[in-house]
Amino acid sequence: MRVRVDLKVEEMPKYWYNVLADLPFKLDPPLDPRTKQPISPQALSAIFPEALIEQEVSEKREIPIPEPVLREYAVFRPTPLYRATYLEEYLQTPARIYYKYEGASPTGSHKTNTALAQAYYNKISGTKRLVTETGAGQWGSALCYAGAKFGLTVNVFMVRISYEQKPMRKYLMKLFGGDVVPSPSDRTNFGRSLLEKNGDMPGSLGIAISEAIEVAVSDPGTKYSLGSVLNHVLLHQTVIGLEIKKQLALLNETPTIVLGCHGGGSNFAGTILPFVPDKLAGKNIRLIACEPTACPSLTKGRYEYDYGDTAGMTPLLKMYTLGKDFIPPKIHAGGLRYHGAAPIVSRLLKEGLIEAVAFDQEEVFNAARLFAKLEGIVPAPESSYAIYGAIKEALRAKEEKKEEVIVFNLSGHGLFDLIAYVS
Amino acid sequence: MRVRVDLKVEEMPKYWYNVLADLPFKLDPPLDPRTKQPISPQALSAIFPEALIEQEVSEKREIPIPEPVLREYAVFRPTPLYRATYLEEYLQTPARIYYKYEGASPTGSHKTNTALAQAYYNKISGTKRLVTETGAGQWGSALCYAGAKFGLTVNVFMVRISYEQKPMRKYLMKLFGGDVVPSPSDRTNFGRSLLEKNGDMPGSLGIAISEAIEVAVSDPGTKYSLGSVLNHVLLHQTVIGLEIKKQLALLNETPTIVLGCHGGGSNFAGTILPFVPDKLAGKNIRLIACEPTACPSLTKGRYEYDYGDTAGMTPLLKMYTLGKDFIPPKIHAGGLRYHGAAPIVSRLLKEGLIEAVAFDQEEVFNAARLFAKLEGIVPAPESSYAIYGAIKEALRAKEEKKEEVIVFNLSGHGLFDLIAYVS
Numbered sequence: 153m154r155v156r157v158d159l160k161v162e163e164m165p166k167y168w169y170n171v172l173a174d175l176p177f178k179l180d181p182p183l184d185p186r187t188k189q190p191i192s193p194q195a196l197s198a199i200f201p202e203a204l205i206e207q208e209v210s211e212k213r214e215i216p217i218p219e220p221v222l223r224e225y226a227v228f229r230p231t232p233l234y235r236a237t238y239l240e241e242y243l244q245t246p247a248r249i250y251y252k253y254e255g256a257s258p259t260g261s262h263k264t265n266t267a268l269a270q271a272y273y274n275k276i277s278g279t280k281r282l283v284t285e286t287g288a289g290q291w292g293s294a295l296c297y298a299g300a301k302f303g304l305t306v307n308v309f310m311v312r313i314s315y316e317q318k319p320m321r322k323y324l325m326k327l328f329g330g331d332v333v334p335s336p337s338d339r340t341n342f343g344r345s346l347l348e349k350n351g352d353m354p355g356s357l358g359i360a361i362s363e364a365i366e367v368a369v370s371d372p373g374t375k376y377s378l379g380s381v382l383n384h385v386l387l388h389q390t391v392i393g394l395e396i397k398k399q400l401a402l403l404n405e406t407p408t409i410v411l412g413c414h415g416g417g418s419n420f421a422g423t424i425l426p427f428v429p430d431k432l433a434g435k436n437i438r439l440i441a442c443e444p445t446a447c448p449s450l451t452k453g454r455y456e457y458d459y460g461d462t463a464g465m466t467p468l469l470k471m472y473t474l475g476k477d478f479i480p481p482k483i484h485a486g487g488l489r490y491h492g493a494a495p496i497v498s499r500l501l502k503e504g505l506i507e508a509v510a511f512d513q514e515e516v517f518n519a520a521r522l523f524a525k526l527e528g529i530v531p532a533p534e535s536s537y538a539i540y541g542a543i544k545e546a547l548r549a550k551e552e553k554k555e556e557v558i559v560f561n562l563s564g565h566g567l568f569d570l571i572a573y574v575s
Numbered sequence: 576m577r578v579r580v581d582l583k584v585e586e587m588p589k590y591w592y593n594v595l596a597d598l599p600f601k602l603d604p605p606l607d608p609r610t611k612q613p614i615s616p617q618a619l620s621a622i623f624p625e626a627l628i629e630q631e632v633s634e635k636r637e638i639p640i641p642e643p644v645l646r647e648y649a650v651f652r653p654t655p656l657y658r659a660t661y662l663e664e665y666l667q668t669p670a671r672i673y674y675k676y677e678g679a680s681p682t683g684s685h686k687t688n689t690a691l692a693q694a695y696y697n698k699i700s701g702t703k704r705l706v707t708e709t710g711a712g713q714w715g716s717a718l719c720y721a722g723a724k725f726g727l728t729v730n731v732f733m734v735r736i737s738y739e740q741k742p743m744r745k746y747l748m749k750l751f752g753g754d755v756v757p758s759p760s761d762r763t764n765f766g767r768s769l770l771e772k773n774g775d776m777p778g779s780l781g782i783a784i785s786e787a788i789e790v791a792v793s794d795p796g797t798k799y800s801l802g803s804v805l806n807h808v809l810l811h812q813t814v815i816g817l818e819i820k821k822q823l824a825l826l827n828e829t830p831t832i833v834l835g836c837h838g839g840g841s842n843f844a845g846t847i848l849p850f851v852p853d854k855l856a857g858k859n860i861r862l863i864a865c866e867p868t869a870c871p872s873l874t875k876g877r878y879e880y881d882y883g884d885t886a887g888m889t890p891l892l893k894m895y896t897l898g899k900d901f902i903p904p905k906i907h908a909g910g911l912r913y914h915g916a917a918p919i920v921s922r923l924l925k926e927g928l929i930e931a932v933a934f935d936q937e938e939v940f941n942a943a944r945l946f947a948k949l950e951g952i953v954p955a956p957e958s959s960y961a962i963y964g965a966i967k968e969a970l971r972a973k974e975e976k977k978e979e980v981i982v983f984n985l986s987g988h989g990l991f992d993l994i995a996y997v998s
Contacts, residue, residue, distance in 0.1 A: 153584055153645075153646060153649050154584050154646075154649035154650060155584070156584060158581040161576055161577050161578070161579060222576075223576060223577075226576050226577035227577060227661065227950065227951040228951055238650065256679070257951075258947075258951030258952065258953075260990070297948075297951070300948050301948075319994070320743075320990070320993055323993035323994055323996065323997045324953070324990075324993055326996075326997040327944065327947060327948075327953065327993065327996045327997055328947075328948060329948075521750065524681075524750060524751075525720075525723050525724075525750075525751060525752075527650065528650040528651055528680075528681030528720070529681065530681075530747070530750065567683070567743070567747075567990050567991070568990070570743055570746035570747055570750065571742070571746055573746065573749075573750045574746045574749040574750055
């Protein structure tokens with residue numbers, strides 16, 4: 153029979169976990185794109201509110217989740233942890249497989265965890281409007297929802313080709329009062345300059361970021377919001393891993409393998425960072441990032457300073473990168489199409505504290521279809537990389553006749569991506 | 576803070592509740608369409624398996640849920656009961672509002688509750704293939720999922736206009752291995768005859784039922800499956816109301832108003848039937864069906880024998896009906912566009928044990944948008960009629976300064992209907 157562990161609302165973590173407090177090394181600082189020197193917090197204040205800049209550099213281990221954010225987390229958190237009973241039986245594996253389900257959030261992915269926090273901190277700092285970019289729309293819809301909750305206007309620059317071909321999340325953003333335009337747009341100098349050259353330009357995440365930043369710096373009441381990569385974004389996502397720890401403890405389970413899919417790093421880090429102290433303490437635990445072979449930042453990238461966007465407007469981050477000009481093929485997992493990786497994740501990989509693997513889309517989608525039929529949840533194309541990783545480990549455990557306790561994060565549902573499953 | 580009541584898997588009801596055992600009257604029997612005499616169970620065996628025909632006429636109060644069905648219910652059941660804290664605060668009402676959430680099922684609605692049961696009973700009766708009709712696809716996708724679970728081929732005749740305009744649930748059916756064709760189709764004599772007259776015919780539920788029945792009667796290994804109206808379908812849905820009773824008991828709450836939206840009657844009945852004994856015992860409880868003014872079977876229909884389908888191939892049922900030839904306007908809540916009503920629901924209304932109200936689409940959608948922003952769940956257009964009904968009662972309670980305990984069933988999510996919310 154199904155095992156499902158529900159925490160009570162009162163058991164929700166009251167703080168985010170900051171791994172920087174426990175690491176035996178310091179991260180290389182972000183560099184100012186103009187001077188190539190470490191960027192000052194003040195230089196960031198044109199686009200981010202004070203509280204988030206503080207979190208970006210904080211070394212406090214536990215950062216309290218503000219009461220209004222907790223209240224909004226409680227709309228959908230704690231999220232359930234399932235034992236994949238039906239999948240285990242199918243695989244005939246001695247491994248026990250668990251998954252955390254973040255797809256039950258209001259916009260269908262883990263992105264709301266940081267969207268709500270960012271909207272809150274902006275609101276109390278006097279921000280009137282948030283501006284951001286989105287590809288397929290997971291992040292954009294999360295921020296629109298958060299904006300509706302905290303009374304902020306949200307402008308989203310959505311990559312034009314997604315805006316036209318994937319209308320569902322655009323509707324979701326509009327339902328939550330968001331103002332969504334296809335990028336490149338005529339709202340910015342940069343967008344207009346591109347449209348003049350080519351009115352049909354399909355756009356890219358890099359272009360959309362540039363448009364969003366242009367809007368943010370041009371208006372004091374407007375701030376920019378980012379859905380992954382940065383330390384404070386990963387911090388907010390640790391609520392996932394903290395809940396997993398509590399849920400596994402209720403089952404008296406100790407995980408030996410924890411997996412997440414990896415794009416910019418926020419869901420992966422949110423899942424595994426709370427387990428890093430166990431790894432540092434020498435416990436038997438492997439932390440594995442699963443990425444597409446089509447965009448193999450961690451497995452094929454170089455560890456060096458690079459820009460976060462294509463246009464080169466952002467600070468330079470020390471990370472595994474395929475180069476800011478790398479254009480990933482159009483795989484279904486739009487959320488994993490990022491040339492770089494979070495600096496925290498990159499450094500953990502460099503230090504050997506985590507592992508990274510890359511999978512082909514076809515094998516991943518076969519696993520996703522199987523999972524949907526067995527477990528009754530249609531996974532997001534992105535999350536399916538973690539599913540496939542878990543299945544591979546479960547089959548290895550079977551071959552080696554080894555008991556493993558495998559946990560992965562099912563970061564979102566795939567109901568808006570169904571066509572990818574049947575095409 | 577949010578209140579959410581999760582039952583443990585072990586607390587899931589082990590039986591369905593059969594209201595016929597407790598009613599102080601007997602239902603009028605279905606009539607054979609040829610003889611207009613009460614139809615014999617044998618006459619039904621061409622399209623339904625024995626076990627379901629037995630359930631259709633059973634007067635046993637508790638009908639055990641078979642172990643394999645319980646095991647599949649456990650994929651998504653027990654479903655959560657939420658207190659609508661955020662909505663209550665917004666309305667500033669003294670009423671306490673709770674909702675059961677059936678949208679967390681694998682295909683996003685309560686329909687899986689009967690689909691799994693019907694697939695199971697067919698499987699053990701030797702059925703190889705199930706055939707059914709679907710409008711927007713809630714029922715069709717639930718049956719395809721259930722077929723995948725129990726190893727049955729599922730053929731779905733999907734109303735052509737929905738097949739073309741609402742592709743998402745078609746993809747969901749295909750993901751679960753279903754064979755979906757637009758109706759009218761060239762697979763049946765009836766379909767071919769219609770296509771000869773008009774190759775572009777948009778189709779209707781009545782035509783799709785006729786095609787499905789034609790296929791079922793033509794092949795001994797094939798049975799027909801219906802997603803609402805009949806006694807056994809309502810029976811399987813009582814798992815909803817039985818869980819609600821347990822969940823409210825954990826909170827020491829006694830409901831004074833229970834609501835559901837009403838189309839054919841399965842979700843409404845599944846929600847309220849377990850409360851009928853309380854009503855019969857004279858307790859202070861109102862059971863309210865919420866239907867669209869555009870298709871007002873219960874509030875404007877006549878209580879008489881009528882056919883279940885447009886072509887007049889099904890047995891005649893004693894029910895509230897707008898007439899089998901009534902074509903409802905194309906409202907967003909496709910699942911509520913049915914000319915008749917379940918015989919059990921109809922008789923309860925006739926006897927004054929339940930109430931029925933009708934709402935306009937516009938007021939309902941405003942309520943649904945509000946609900947999505949406050950409670951973080953995008954409701955199905957159908958379920959939104961229950962939301963609006965609950966809000967109206969909560970506002971009345973406020974005006975009358977009266978404490979009420981309102982419970983409604985949120986029968987499904989609206990993620991495949993988003994365009995309806997922003998158009």
